[in-house]
Amino acid sequence: MSRTVIPTAQDLGQQAFEAARRCGVDVAAVAGDAAHRSPVNGRSLGGVRWDASSAVDEAVARAQVAYRQWRSVPAPARGAVVKRLGELLAEHKEDLAALVSYEVGKITSEALGEVQEMIDICDFALGLSRQLYGRTSVSERPGHRLMETWHPLGVVGVISAFNFPVAVWSWNTAIALVCGDTVVWKPSEQAPLCAWASAGLLRRALEECGAPVDVSQVVVGGPDVGEALVDHPGVALVSATGSTRMGRSVGPRVANRFGRSLLELGGNNAAIVAPSADLDLTLRGIVFSAAGTAGQRCTTMRRVIMHTSVAQELTERLVEAYGRLPIGNPMTQGTLVGPLIHQQAHDAMRAALAKAAEQGGSLVAGGERVLAEAAPDAFYVQPAIVTMPGQSDIVRAETFAPLLYVMTYDDFDEAIALNNDVPQGLSSSLFTRDQAEAEVFVSADGSDCGIVNVNIGTSGAEIGGAFGGEKETGGGRESGSDAWRAYMRRATNTVNYSGELPLAQGVDFSV
Template sequence: MSRTEIPGSDVLGPQALAAARRCGVEVDAVTGEAAHRSPVNGASLGGVRWSSPAEVDTAVTRAHEAFLAWRRTPAPARGAVVKRFGELLTQHKADLGELISLEVGKITSEALGEVQEMIDICDFAVGLSRQLYGRTTVSERPGHRLMETWHPLGVVGVISAFNFPAAVWSWNTAIALVCGDAVIWKPSEQAPLTAWSCAALLDRALVEHGAPPAVSQVVVGGPEIGEELVDHSGVALVSATGSTRMGRTVGPRVANRFGRSLLELDGNNAAIVAPSADLDLTLRGVVFAAAGTAGQRCTTMRRVIAHRSIAGQLTERLAAAYARLPIGNPMAEGTLVGPLVHGAAYEAMTKAISRAESEGGRVVAGGERVLAEAAEQAFYVQPTILTMPDQTEVVRSETFAPLLYVMTYDEFDEAIALNNAVPQGLSSSVFTSDQAEAELFVSAEGSDCGIVNVNIGTSGAEIGGAFGGEKETGGGRESGSDAWRAYMRRATNTINYSGELPLAQGVDFSV
């Protein structure tokens, strides 16, 4: 297992600030006393200024005023702003990718891929700005027409997590803007420079097109800032990405004030590997989905359910591949596994491994911390494979780290039942050359997840499809398809052009 050199403690702070300045951030204005460290080496990136809870109310007031003007702007003109934002993202792709690596530890290709995802959703949203379709329906009354129209919703609050510090905001923001909404973003505390840099580029696009600047705002801070957004009656929709535990708080609090919530929560994603599977293809799909982003994606593969006849061979090949994974500096060429985001993530991983072993599991690859001597305050770990006798309690829980549990099955129906027998329902996949198995897996009798794949892993969704999951994953949908409807309000209209007033259902109310 190769390891790449960790940069010194005095290098990354100036590097991050320089990238933020190139994106248009006024660094002096965002400098403060809140600690801000890089998971790459544990060193400070410089203190940052956090917003106060009172600033959230001010932001909502400004956002609502901007919304009143923005909703009158034709949707294609709103799309032109998003188009320009996409162009600026393209120009500053390297800067944003660098910030993402520095602040959350993603390897360079994944960090650049995240920015590309932002560019792609801008392209999607620009097209959508000319396709916010309603529908016309026949009426039972002569001389009447029924139609359905969609209108801007209001202020959208976006609460994003560290693992996709920019892309998830862009999914929400690009769509919300073309729908005519204003957006207030509470980013992860781990990635404020990434957030301010993205916002600076969008601000530039807004100014160039004469749009109200307050349709996009950022409020940086701890959980209390998110709570203000969640509870504020002026926020029509709260889109929150995080843990199921967080969602149990956010959902009821927003519902209590009759607001809307869009929740993207835990994933506990499985791949079924059938006897007919192409094991070379399976190996590549599983390793990326399980070890990519150091296991810190909501779509990370956490379970392999392999047919008993090939489970041993597959496990051996996975263990050999894991032994070759280069671990270390995420910005170094060739690195495939960067750091965990902080020490708490490492503690959660070690506890999960111990618990799995107490429940009959056996570590067959990885499981150790590495590079501690080079960066004491950074947490690099070997991606870990454990074989499990069955789907125990630890397997049913999500651990946000590169832990992969391997189990076996005999009959395909049993494998589907194991896939579904967890509280989460985000992503799933099957590796098979049997068409009947593939069709069954994607049918109503198959996987109960929001994302159901055949012969690819559980990670790497494209922006054209709606992203989200079922059960304790929250039920929300973001990004493509008809996810735009969450950011608008629907009206059913009846147009009477008959000159008469017949009532529906034959009711007679003559006076």
């Protein structure tokens, strides 16, 4: 079901820049010659300014100077800045969410949810600012104290992707700031207004709290800017979100200069549906995870592994639900599926559908482009369902679009093997009412992913849990739990208060 009212380029551009202005962006200062296209209508929002790669050197230099001051500020005082940022985000939630919709095409409820994630991580980081705990150990030497302490790391480079243009920055920045680090952000080229608005709100929070404003830097530009940030010797940690292909380049380059990297890369996420599954709940979980954000989340569900006893009924119900999905202008109330980000995403989806057919797949729902007459320069698609005889090469590859592969299993061990038999390892889910199956799935013998869910879909992580995955997903962890340790360095301290000098392991070196 498609919705044909698509805003004009003039209306959309004016609305976007007005929303940015209300968030504190100096619109005149960010104007430029770089084309800036909205996926909502495929037309330009207006020209913006891009920075040259040389701007990275300047940004890192400013961040390094600010770091020397910021690292000495008590962590609870650093937390006060993040608290104020959360308050400002709440005040400007609607405008920032609107920018997310204008620039990357998210439906309003998901855009608002993304800004809420930013607010939530500020709450989390505020509490964390009083909980950067080390530990004390027992020394084998009398009159000695052995302990571990954690210290700020330095400048953190953040590279974010279009699909979460503001939330991923906030996950990194809120944690990095309370840890005493400074941040240089290279946002997605698709969402510069989102970046300038977010950074402007942080700058206001820093000013109001009397903190050095240079702890936060933004460099907007193309791949050359990202490469300069990755290679810069003054960047202690590079936190990069994107494709596995991107991660294969970033990881070795950062390692080559002995920097640290935190990689959040591709996903190829599956749901196992057991014979005992509540199919009403399962249906809702699958449809949101597979079709939400037009299939453009790293946690998007791309595979459903159904027990043969429920396969026919669930497939029929999925096909019927997909036929009712409202597709169109993401700002229209009731729309559930917005546009793909660009033509390349559409072409990749079409190519994947063709390969799936070559490898024995059968298209049972969707797959076609819609709204082409109303928005000839935008790319809206009907989310697709393809039944597959098994897990072929195309199924093992991530296609960043709403394309769901459905296959069957007979034995639970077989289902787990199918879940794990992909290069990626981000998110997974099991729908079951069998407690034993649930326990196996979350055990070492179950899913090999970083996120392992039972009776919920693969999307929709909360900020309290560490977010990330294994294998070609990169192994990084952001947001909650003890993810803060990635942004700090650990020191092992031995304090001798005995007045003597006994050596460890009983070594005698008397002179």
